[in-house]
Amino acid sequence: MTAIVDKACVSLMHKQPQSTKNDVPEHSNEICKKKDSSKTSSGKSAIDSLLSKLPDLDSIFHIHEKIGEGTFSNVYLASLKCVTSNRQFAIKHLIPTSHPKRMQYELDCLNRIGGKDNVVSCDMTMRQADCVVFVMPYLKHQKxxxxxxxxxxxxxxxxxxxxxxxxxxxxxxxxxxxxxxxxxxxxxxxxxxxxxxxxxxxxxxxxxxxxxxxxxxxxxxxxxxxxxxxxx
Missing domain, CATH: 1.10.510.10 (Transferase(Phosphotransferase) domain 1)
Known part of the structure; x- marks a missing residue:
């Protein structure tokens, strides 16, 4: 298990962002800590539930907070545990009621189209039973x-x-x-x-x-x- 986690960390660490500017500013870790301390009970419950379903995720990532919620997925802000890095990731957890074909279609789009010209890519996918997540680059943005x-x-x-x-x-x-x-x-x-x-x-x-x-x-x-x- 340790070897798998280390390999995943190294892979993500060396995966180049879409642009060198995609690195999060140096103060981002401080921001994450502040966000961590102010998680809502519902957000923390959702994170705990996700990690219980997919323990390998907890071995690789710090999940800071839920940043998006929809009918078919929830999105979380995360960073790597194994290295000191400013890179952050958006982890999309697809709701189990989503049909497998739909998940595959979306993943195909990310893999075939993403990574260029302002289109999001997928750095990693993880699955255990009916729990599926897409790990994608995170872009700090404004509303x-x-x-x-x-x-x-x-x-x-x-x-x-x-x-x-x-x-x-x-x-x-x-x-x-x-x-x-x-x-x-x-x-x-x-x-x-x-x-x-x-x-x-x-x-x-x-x-x-x-x-x-x-x-x-x-x-x-x-x-x-x-x-x-x-x-x-």
Whole structure:
């Protein structure tokens, strides 16, 4: 087990971020400590529950707090235990009710499309029984509502240019994201970095192309179709 954990740490440590600017500022560890001390009881309970289901995760990462929550997943902020590093990660825990095919579709998108042109990548996946997590680079960012009214014309042009750059990358694989919104296009105003995230609704638009083997359907509709197929 120790060898596996060490190998995972080394792999993540040497995996290069999308940009050298993706390193978190030096004061980030201090910020994490403050966040750790102010976890809500519900957030701590969610973290404890995740670690109990996937003990290997606890061997590799410090999980600081829950930073996102949705119908089909929760997202946590984490850092490596084995090294002193400023790099942070977003750990996406897919809710067990998610169908395995949907998880595979999303992972295919991250692996095939991610890592370039402002599109998020996947550094590692972990699974135990029905507990599945994606480990992705974390980009420190601000909430859209906090800066949208302050944006200049030039900054708005920069924002849109980088969003279109990410979409061009996605569309070049004959994939549409289908969930473009401010909360899925992260922006760090200080470093001028951007990141398109959450491919849970992505869909292939041309089945004759080899970018991905199957289209990713709407979440609700896909579940209904799969359930009907399995229970004729």
């Amino acid at each position: 859209f509502a906090d800066y949208v009214l302050e944006m200049t014309v030039e900054e708005t042009k920069l924002y849109m240019r980088n969003l279109l750059l990410a979409l061009r990358r996605v569309h070049s694989f004959n994939i549409i994201h289908r969930d473009i919104k401010p909360s899925n296009f992260l922006y760090n105003r200080h470093t001028k970095q951007f990141l398109l995230v959450d491919f849970g609704l992505a869909q292939k638009v041309n089945e004759n192309e080899n970018s991905l083997r199957n289209p990713i359907m709407k979440r609700k509709r896909e579940d209904d179709d799969l359930e009907n197929a399995e229970n004729p």
